[in-house]
Structures are given as structure tokens and as C-alpha cells.
Amino acid sequence: MYGIKEIIIESFKSLESVTVELGLLNIFIGANGSGKSNFLEGVGVLSAAVDGRVNDQTLLMRGVRPGTPQLYKSSFKNTDTPSCIAFTAKNTKTQYHVELDNADDPPKPNWLFLQEQLCSIANNKEYQTQEKRNHIKSDRGFAVLRAEESNKKPPLQLIRRLQDYRIYTPTTPVLRSMSTDTQPHRPLGLSGGRLPEAVHELLLYQDSDSYARQITSDFFSLISWADEYSTVSVSKIPIPTFASVSPRILKFQDHFMANERNVVSGYDASEGAMYVLFLAVLVAHPDSPTFCAIENADYGLNPRLVKKLFQQISQWVIDSPVQKQLLITTHNPIVLDGLPIQNDKIRLFVVNRTSKGKTAIKRILPTEEIIDMGKKGHTLSELWVMGLLGGVPDV
Amino acid sequence: MSETLEIGIIAEGPTDILVIKEIVENLISDQYEFTCTSIQPKCSAVFEQLNTELGTGWSGVCRCLLEMKKQSNGKFDQHIGIKRLNLLIIHLDVDVTRQSYKDGHLRNIDNNLPCPSIQCPLPLRQRNQCPSDCDIPRQRANAIRQVVLNWLDNCTPQNLVFCTPSQAMDAWVFAAFFPDDIRIRQNKLECVERPERLLKSKPKQKRIEKTVTDYRKKIVGSYCNLWSNVRQNCSEAERFSQEFLKVLNTVET
Ligand SMILES: [Zn+2]
Numbered sequence: 001m002y003g004i005k006e007i008i009i010e011s012f013k014s015l016e017s018v019t020v021e022l023g024l025l026n027i028f029i030g031a032n033g034s035g036k037s038n039f040l041e042g043v044g045v046l047s048a049a050v051d052g053r054v055n056d057q058t059l060l061m062r063g064v065r066p067g068t069p070q071l072y073k074s075s076f077k078n079t080d081t082p083s084c085i086a087f088t089a090k091n092t093k094t095q096y097h098v099e100l101d102n103a104d105d106p107p108k109p110n111w112l113f114l115q116e117q118l119c120s121i122a123n124n125k126e127y128q129t130q131e132k133r134n135h136i137k138s139d140r141g142f143a144v145l146r147a148e149e150s151n152k153k154p155p156l157q158l159i160r161r162l163q164d165y166r167i168y169t170p171t172t173p174v175l176r177s178m179s180t181d182t183q184p185h186r187p188l189g190l191s192g193g194r195l196p197e198a199v200h201e202l203l204l205y206q207d208s209d210s211y212a213r214q215i216t217s218d219f220f221s222l223i224s225w226a227d228e229y230s231t232v233s234v235s236k237i238p239i240p241t242f243a244s245v246s247p248r249i250l251k252f253q254d255h256f257m258a259n260e261r262n263v264v265s266g267y268d269a270s271e272g273a274m275y276v277l278f279l280a281v282l283v284a285h286p287d288s289p290t291f292c293a294i295e296n297a298d299y300g301l302n303p304r305l306v307k308k309l310f311q312q313i314s315q316w317v318i319d320s321p322v323q324k325q326l327l328i329t330t331h332n333p334i335v336l337d338g339l340p341i342q343n344d345k346i347r348l349f350v351v352n353r354t355s356k357g358k359t360a361i362k363r364i365l366p367t368e369e370i371i372d373m374g375k376k377g378h379t380l381s382e383l384w385v386m387g388l389l390g391g392v393p394d395v
Numbered sequence: 396m397s398e399t400l401e402i403g404i405i406a407e408g409p410t411d412i413l414v415i416k417e418i419v420e421n422l423i424s425d426q427y428e429f430t431c432t433s434i435q436p437k438c439s440a441v442f443e444q445l446n447t448e449l450g451t452g453w454s455g456v457c458r459c460l461l462e463m464k465k466q467s468n469g470k471f472d473q474h475i476g477i478k479r480l481n482l483l484i485i486h487l488d489v490d491v492t493r494q495s496y497k498d499g500h501l502r503n504i505d506n507n508l509p510c511p512s513i514q515c516p517l518p519l520r521q522r523n524q525c526p527s528d529c530d531i532p533r534q535r536a537n538a539i540r541q542v543v544l545n546w547l548d549n550c551t552p553q554n555l556v557f558c559t560p561s562q563a564m565d566a567w568v569f570a571a572f573f574p575d576d577i578r579i580r581q582n583k584l585e586c587v588e589r590p591e592r593l594l595k596s597k598p599k600q601k602r603i604e605k606t607v608t609d610y611r612k613k614i615v616g617s618y619c620n621l622w623s624n625v626r627q628n629c630s631e632a633e634r635f636s637q638e639f640l641k642v643l644n645t646v647e648t
Contacts, residue, residue, distance in 0.1 A: 352399075352430040355420065360399045360430060369467070369475040378466050386459070387434040388476025390401065394412060394433055 001323045002091040002157040004291060009042040011074045011082035014359040018042075021363070023347035024317040027310075027339060028329045028361070029384065030351030031393035035359030036329045039351070040167050040293045041065065043327065045072075046087035047165035049098045050143045054111035061183060063167030063190045063293075069102045076357055084114050089162055093154035095121050096143060096162065110139035118146045118155055127155055161325070164289035166190060168282070170299070175274040176266050177246040187285045188278065195274065196248035196266060198281045200231040205286055211321055215284040218312055222305065223273045227262075228253040239267045250277070272301050276309065283316045283324055293327035303334045310338030314346050333381035341380075342366040348380075350391040364389055400429035400646065401479060405459055406486035408451040411564050413610045415484060417618035418558075422639050434476065436462055453491040454499030460485075460546050461504075472552040481646045482639075483555050485543060488563040489535045489631070490589075492542075507545055510538040515586050525586035532561035532585035536631050554646070556639045561631050566590035568603060568614070570628040571621035579628050 004022055009015045014035040020026075028036045044064035048054045056066040073082050084101040099115040102108055114137065119126045127150040129142050147159040166185070170192035173179040181193025188198050206212040220226065229252045234244045237251060250266030252273060257264075266274060282288050301309065317324055341348050341364065348364045364370075370380075383389050402419060406412045412433045423429060436459040460471070467474035477483060492510040496502070515531045517524060525531070536559040544551060560567045566584050573579070578593065587593060594603055603613050625632040 352432070354399050354428040354430050355423070356428050358399075358428065367475060369473060369478070372468070373466055373475070376466075376468065382437060383466070383476055386437060386462070386476070387403070387432045388463070388474070390430065390432045390479070392432060394409075394431075 002093060002154050003323045003325055004089055004091055004158065004161055006088075006090045007043060007046070008086075008088035009039065009046075010086040010088075012042045012045065012072060012085045012087070013038040013074060014353065014357060015039060015042055016074050016076065016358045018359060018361050020349065020361055021347075022325060022327075024320065024323060024325050024345040025314055025339075026325070026327045026347050026349065027335060028327065028349045028351055029331070029336070029389075030329075030391040031353075032331075034351040034353050034391065035361075036351045037295065038359060039361065040295065040327055040329065042087065043165060043293065044167055045085070045100070046089060046098065047162050049087065049100060049111075049113070049116075049141050050089075050096065050159055050162040052141045052144060053139070054100055055109050061185070062165060063169065063183065063295075068107045069104050072102075074358075089158065090121065091154055091158045093121055094158045095119055096158060098141065098143075108139070112137060112139055113141050116141050116143065118143055118150075118159070120154075127152075161291045165291045165293070166289060167293040167295060168192070169295040170275065170278050172271055172274070172300075175271075175278060177244045177249060178267070180245045187287045188281055192274075192278050194246070195278055195281065196231045196246055196250050198285055199229075199250060199277055200248060201287075202281055202285050203230065206284075209284075209286070211319065212284040212286075214319070215280050215316060218316070219276055219280060222276050222308055222312060223270070225255050225270075226252045226264075226273060227255045229273075229277070237263070237265045237267075239265055250274070271299070272305055275299055275301065279309070279313060282326075283313070283320065288324075290322055291325045293329075295329050297328045297330050297335070303332075306332055306334045307338040310335050311340070312338075314338065314340050314343070318343060318345055333384050336380035336384055339380070342371065350389050352390050362390070400427045400481045402429050402431045402482045402484065403434050403477070403480040404431060404484045404486065405434045405456055406484070406558075407453055407456055407488060407564075409607050410605055410610045410614075411486055413607070413614055414564055414568065414618060415486060415558060417614060417616075418622055418635070419484075419639075420619045421622040422636060423643065426643075429481075434459060434463075452499070453487055453494060454501055456485065456487055457499060457501060457504070457546060460543070464547060464550075469548065469550065471547045471550045473550075477552050481554060482642055483552060484558050484639075485555060486558040486560075486564075487539050487543065489532060489539055489559050489561040490563050492535050492538050505545055507542050510535070510542065513538060524581075525583040527583050529583045529586050532583070533630060536561055536634075554642050556635065556642050558635050559631055561585040561629070562588060563590055565594055565605070567625050567629060567632055568618075569593045570625040570632070571618055572601075572603065572624075573597070574624040574628060584628050585630060 006021050008019045010017045030036050041064045044062040047062055048058040059066045084099040086099045088097045097117045100111045101114050102111045127146040129145040129149050143159050147155040168190050174181050174191040174193050175195050181189030181191045183190035184193050188194055206216050231248045232251050234249045237249050252264045252269050254262045254264050339346050349361050352360050354360055404415055416431050436455055463474050464471050495509055496504050513534045515525050540557050
């Protein structure tokens with residue numbers, strides 16, 4: 001399996017030049033406005049480029065706010081506006097690099113590909129495609145064609161993974177099927193739409209997949225009040241009919257309630273339960289992306305559940321047969337306490353703005369001192385809150 | 396891109412942090428890009444409201460340092476939060492030498508506060524007229540530095556820079572904005588007791604209130620350019636600048 005090892009973003013918003021070496025679970029912490037979301041969005045632009053077109057539609061469907069050149073190109077005081085925005089992604093064998101530009105006024109619907117390369121890192125040889133030779137400076141990219149024509153695993157897996165990428169920002173009304181998702185996708189919309197259907201599919205899939213079975217049962221170690229969960233047709237559950245935008249609804253059995261009245265629907269089950277299921281689908285559903293991001297993954301959960309949940313997600317990605325890669329932003333210090341960062345697959349990054357306004361992203365390595373402090377009962381959350389890891393606002 | 400300098404600040408209060416960041420901006424100029432993070436003790440508002448001095452003030456600095464000493468098993472200089480920094484600034488006003496641990500609601504600390512009396516030679520009433528070569532501020536600054544070193548069992552990192560305004564940060568604010576004030580031109584500003592009173596004596600439109608809001612409005616973005624006024628009139632400001640630059644020169648990037 002060739003996961004994404006490294007992402008480089010240049011001249012995009014507050015990211016003047018940022019290199020991030022990814023693990024499987026990648027957590028980004030930082031003050032509001034530090035540039036965490038810009039990084040996630042930068043990867044989204046890269047994903048659209050890999051897919052062949054960068055325009056409002058291909059960006060929106062990835063959860064990226066579309067932008068004009070003025071918005072996308074970095075503009076720091078006393079420096080010239082860059083000529084393009086540039087992105088690079090690597091796995092151990094392959095590198096993809098793209099440079100994009102658009103007219104200032106008025107911008108064209110499609111961003112222009114100034115440069116696009118897909119090449120082998122070992123010998124720097126480019127994977128070419130016949131199609132490309134007819135298009136110099138075009139408004140479409142050819143990464144997918146090149147990877148397919150190469151018929152080699154490393155370029156194909158790099159490109160597929162990047163193509164998959166999208167940014168999820170789940171909201172409670174959508175998770176509960178009370179509102180529609182503005183970006184509906186299979187298996188999940190970007191706000192968490194289609195959750196009951198996706199859970200239904202996952203529960204069917206687990207019969208043939210031991211990993212999915214593990215994850216669907218891990219749910220019970222996180223949500224202790226539930227004895228069972230499933231999905232049913234909305235008509236079978238007594239909820240106000242206007243409440244659901246989906247034909248299916250989640251159904252839980254409450255451990256503490258009397259037998260006849262122990263059914264809790266997705267309409268009024270705890271947010272925590274919905275959210276855990278959302279993550280379970282994202283990790284274990286066969287059609288969920290191999291590479292994706294989740295914004296503000298702390299989400300109104302009890303601190304103990306947050307810690308346990310992130311321990312659990314860490315284990316899920318460590319065990320993931322497809323080496324799922326997640327980028328997650330959070331403001332909740334307790335998340336840090338759930339991360340086994342001594343495992344190289346689990347990485348913690350601190351995001352800061354420098355004196356010139358540029359975003360700087362640094363990894364917190366599991367040094368001996370950190371491990372030692374943990375043994376003495378100190379926590380990463382306490383270090384973060386005190387300001388000892390950086391990534392805090394000045395208040 | 397060159398490596399970004401990481402600077403940590405442990406300071407008495409939020410207005411002090413704003414001033415120190417401006418000074419750092421002046422001293423580093425365009426040489427490096429940097430990030431400044433303020434390091435604060437853990438604290439819950441429920442306890443802060445019982446005693447407003449707990450979270451901030453000199454006792455906040457003390458509690459923060461002791462907490463970090465505990466976290467690093469007594470080896471403050473080996474603390475991971477310190478080792479990730481290129482430069483650490485610890486700020487304490489020199490008038491802390493007159494405080495006692497009881498004032499700061501701190502217990503079980505060496506009995507080294509208040510410091511043995513270090514007084515300007517003039518009687519109290521004339522304290523604002525100390526000659527410009529009075530070295531009492533320096534002695535007091537040294538005393539408060541020694542107190543910090545005791546807190547940390549002398550386990551301090553090479554990249555530590557003390558910021559010890561005499562008698563308090565308000566003197567540095569005053570010197571920046573009012574360098575032509577007669578009281579600075581003739582006498583030693585650093586000997587003035589309770590320098591915040593100098594600021595209060597100014598007419599309302601020129602006054603700088605000691606609030607984050609007023610500091611954001613009047614200090615952030617402009618204090619940086621006034622630092623030379625302070626260096627000229629306050630020996631501890633000059634000392635801070637030189638010690639800061641000395642550490643900056645040893646920083647490897
Ligand atoms: Zn004196």
C-alpha cells in the first residue's frame with residue numbers, strides 16, 4: 001500500500017511554503033486563524049487538480065470554499081503576489097506536482113494548469129500520456145490518465161488517494177436527518193448526510209468483513225447506554241413525519257429503559273452516538289474515501305468520550321487494511337490525551353502564524369521527555385493549555 | 396523558507412505580553428520570522444475570582460515556573476516546552492522584590508521574598524529625584540532574577556532572557572511615549588515608585604489605560620518603533636535588549 005507521505009503547499013492563502021509529512025491519523029491543533037483550515041483546503045485544491053479540473057464545482061464537492069486568485073494567492077505585506085499556487089504530493093515512489101493560475105479580473109471558471117508533473121522519485125522520469133502532448137497550458141489536468149497509462153501501482157495509488165479526498169464538517173441536524181446535506185455524496189455527505197443509509201450498508205457489509213465487524217462492535221465500548229443499533233424505515237418509528245429528510249432512520253436500544261419503550265431514534269439519540277457512527281462509517285465503509293479530512297472533530301462530546309473516541313480512532317486507523325489517512329482539526333485539548341503518538345502512524349501537528357502572518361506547521365515528536373512526563377502523570381492537554389506546545393491564542 | 400524562531404514568554408499579565416511582543420518585533424526586525432507564544436499556569440476561573448491575583452501577576456509567573464519544574468522532574472531546562480523554544484523570556488517587575496509569598500497566596504517556597512531592603516539613598520519624598528547614575532534599580536533587578544533562579548534551582552536554559560523592568564513595565568510604557576517629560580530628562584525614571592502614577596498624571600487624551608483594549612489600540616503596532624526611547628532612559632531596557640540580542644546571535648537555524 002502506498003499512502004501519502006508528504007504534502008507541500010506553496011503560495012496558497014496563509015501557506016507561503018509548508019511541508020507536512022503525513023502519518024495515517026494526523027491531528028492539527030492551533031489558534032483560530034492559524035491556518036489549519038487553509039491547509040485542509042489546500043489539499044482539497046490539490047485533489048481537484050489531480051481529478052482534472054479546478055473550478056467552483058470541483059472545489060465545493062470537496063468541501064473547499066471556492067476562491068478567486070486574490071483570495072487564493074498568498075498576499076503578505078511587502079511581498080509580491082506570487083505568479084501561481086503550487087502543490088506537491090508524494091508517496092515513497094511517486095511525486096505529483098501542479099502549478100495553477102487564474103486571471104485576476106474576471107477569473108475564468110477553470111483554473112489554468114501552468115505545470116503538471118507525475119514522476120517517479122527514483123529516476124525523476126515522468127509518466128506521460130499521449131493526450132497531454134496536445135494540450136500545453138490547459139485548463140485541465142492529466143494525472144489520472146498518466147497514472148492509468150503507466151499501469152504501475154505507486155502512481156495509481158497516489159492519484160486515487162488524492163482524488164478521493166474531501167473535507168467533512170458534520171453538523172447535528174444533518175446527522176439526525178433533520179436537514180438535507182448541501183454536498184450529498186456516497187456513502188456520506190460532507191455534513192454527515194445519508195448517515196442512516198450508510199450505517200445500514202455498513203451493517204450488511206460487516207457480514208463479509210472482519211475489520212468492519214470490529215468497528216461496528218467497538219461502538220458499544222464508546223456508547224455505553226446502547227444495547228443495539230440498526231436502521232429502519234421512518235414509518236416504523238414514532239417521530240414527527242416532518243422531522244426526517246431521509247426514508248431511513250437510526251434506531252438504538254436503550255439499556256436502561258423498560259422493554260416496550262426502550263427504542264431511541266436518530267431523531268433524539270445523543271449527539272455522541274450519531275457522531276461515533278459517522279466516524280465508524282468513514283473508517284470502515286467500503287466506499288468511504290481512503291484519504292479525507294474532518295473539521296473540528298471534537299464536536300460537543302463529553303471529555304471522557306472524546307479521549308476514548310480518539311484512542312479508538314487511532315486504533316482503527318492503525319488496524320485499517322486500506323491504510324486510511326485522516327486529517328483532523330480540533331480545539332479540544334482532551335483529544336491530545338487520546339493520541340498514542342509514540343506510534344509513528346499517529347501524528348500531532350501544531351499550527352502557528354509567524355510574525356509575518358505565514359502559517360507554520362510543526363510536528364510534536366514523541367521524545368523521551370514527553371514519554372517520561374506521561375509516566376509521571378502529566379498530560380499533553382495540560383501542556384497545550386499552558387502554551388508549552390504552541391498553537392494557542394494570546395488571551 | 397528559513398526556519399521560524401519560536402519564542403516563549405512567561406509574563407505577569409496580558410498587557411505585559413503585548414509590550415514584550417512589540418519589543419521582540421523591534422529587536423528582531425526583519426532578520427527572522429518568529430512566533431511568540433505566552434506560557435501561562437493552569438487555572439480555573441472559579442479560583443481566580445476568589446483571588447484576582449492567582450492567574451496573572453507575579454504569583455502567576457511563580458506558579459507557572461514551579462508547575463513546569465514539576466512537569467520536568469526538577470530539570471526546568473530540559474522541559475520539552477522549553478527545549479522547543481529558540482528563546483525564552485521571563486518577565487517580572489522589579490517591584491516584586493517587595494512582595495511576600497503570603498501576598499501571592501503561595502506556600503512552601505523558600506523564604507526569599509521580600510528581598511532584603513534595597514533602597515535608593517534619597518528619602519522617600521524625594522525618590523522621584525534620584526540622580527541618573529543611581530544603581531539601586533540594577534541591584535533590585537539582580538535580586539529578583541536571583542529569586543527566579545532559586546525557584547528553578549538554578550536549572551535555567553542557555554536561551555533564557557530576563558525582562559525585569561524597574562520598577563514596573565509602566566515605566567517602559569511611559570519612557571516610550573513621553574521621552575521629553577521633564578521627570579525623565581532630569582532624574583532616574585527607574586527609581587520612581589509606582590510608575591503607573593506617571594501615566595495617570597497625563598491628560599486624558601494622551602493617557603494609556605492599563606487594559607488590553609487600550610494597549611491593543613495604542614501600543615500594538617506603534618510601541619515597536621519607540622523602543623529606542625526606552626533604551627535611552629531605562630538601564631534595564633538597554634540590558635534586556637543586549638541580553639536578548641546576545642542569545643539571538645547564538646540561535647542556530
Ligand atoms: Zn535611585
